Amino acid sequence: MPRYTGINHLAMATRDMEATVRYWRDLLGMRLVAGLGRAGYRQYFLEVSETDMVAFFEWNGVEPLPDKDHGVPVKGPWGFDHVSFGVSEREDLFELKARLEAAGCWASEVLDHGFILSLYSFDPNNIPVEFSWPQPGVDLRARPRMADRDPPPAGREGPDPVPGRWPAPDPASPDDRRVYPGEGREILTHDG
Incomplete structure (x- = not known):
């Protein structure tokens, strides 16, 4: 099993990077550690902790999320609370x-x-x-607790990953281990 170190970054969207940076950096105090940009596209990263960041894509046409309080159930397509x-x-x-x-x-x-x-x-x-x-x-990480009176079967199996629930992967070939260039490499060659 992989060992996770935290949330490298949680990526969200904005149409106003200026207001977003002012809120997350200047009001909340998170350092702006990287910025990518070209016509019609920006992606900025802000440091939450030594291992975690939030990132924002700025796209024209993005609208603010609809009004919805934290944890209030919704219907229809939804993937983030x-x-x-x-x-x-x-x-x-x-x-x-x-x-x-x-x-x-x-x-x-x-x-x-x-x-x-x-x-x-x-x-x-x-x-x-x-x-x-x-x-x-x-400390829920040290002592997990389940208060759901009727959990689904997976919830009844305890906190630890259950081996054998998914097919075992085939060993990766050298071709499967190839790394391809992606967005952001320009950060390594740009000081500022």
Whole structure:
């Protein structure tokens, strides 16, 4: 099984990179670490932590997401509800709430979910954003918990991957291991 190191980047879309950078970098404090661009296309990366980033594509014609509160069920095509960023201190939630409100952004009250405290807001693209602080003494990664009274069969099998549920892959040939050039290589040759 692969070993994951975190979310390298979560890619979202905007039609206004200026407003997006102002919110994520200047208001939330995430460093802008890379930017790609040409006519009709931009992709910018912002650092969340040492291992995690968010990225935004700027495309003409992108519209903000429709109004939808965090975790409220919807019908029809949908694939994303909200993104939650962990914060290191309880006080960070209250600082973020004050910063968001001072900037004219809506921010919820801080809510106690038992295992985390959460603050909710929306970015300029109407992307639902949550900030979470883990409650002391509750570590779901160290001690997973299932509170669903009627989980599907896979949920009843426990937290660890179950071997044999998928076909074993064939060993990769040298041709299957070829790496092809993609977008972003210009970052390596451009200082700035």
